[in-house]
Amino acid sequence: MGLINNWVKIQGINIHFIETSLETTNNEIPLVIIPGLSESAEDYIHIMEALLPRKCVAITLRGRGKSDAPQIGYTLEDHIGDIESVVNHLDLKEFILMGFSRGVSYALGFTFANLNLVKGLVLGDYPAFHSQLPIGWVEFFSGLPPWRGKELNERMTTNSLKALQNESRQVLFWDELTSIKFPVLIIRGGQQGAVLSKEDGDRYIEMIPNSKLVLFDESNHNIFEPSLEKFIITIKDFFETVEG
DSSP: OEEEEEEEEETTEEEEEEEEEOSSOOOSOOEEEEOOTTOOGGGGHHHHHHTTTSOEEEEEOTTBTTSOOOSSOOSHHHHHHHHHHHHHHHTOSSEEEEEETTHHHHHHHHHHHOTTTEEEEEEESOOSEEOOOOTTHHHHHHTSOOBTTBOGGGTBOHHHHHHHHHTOOOEEOGGGGGGOOSOEEEEEEOSTTOSSOHHHHHHHHHHOTTEEEEEETTOSSOTTSSOHHHHHHHHHHHHHHHHO
């Protein structure tokens, strides 16, 4: 039992994903992972391994990692299409969906279009909106320190970053949250640098009846550090809620 690389094509664009290779069938609901802005599926291998034998799928969205990087086509809808292409290819009929950072906005956009497929939602340190990236964002983002051990130029091309900025538009999801009836786990970092504010965390709880917020008080935006074990325990507890 291990992990395998695979690709699916959408409108001529190859989308990379990593999935758990299961030798035997189990009754656990699969987990589909949507990485953060510049991340790829490889960033989540350690999490997928920690969750074995649960079926896990981590998707590398367009313009990142081993997925193709088209010149244009980086709207919210394009990214939702990437997720749908993998889900349809694997013929997943129900799963838990996890988004981290900007991956939360892609996960929410997919969820509202596919409420019949999602059985649980994990939202990692990000509010319920898709932001419009301002002029100058590419230069700002390119000047940040390496993220989780990798330089930005190892993750995304400059063209992909520029297209992501140029094609971004603000979309608010707050009012749509009331349509979610399944369990939702919100994880918020407690240190400086966390993106999800206390106010927006409370807003999630108010809008989604079947939701729980967990504060990782020792983490900043990178909720997987300093304790990956804490993250794994937290989501395993959530899985029990979804499947219970």
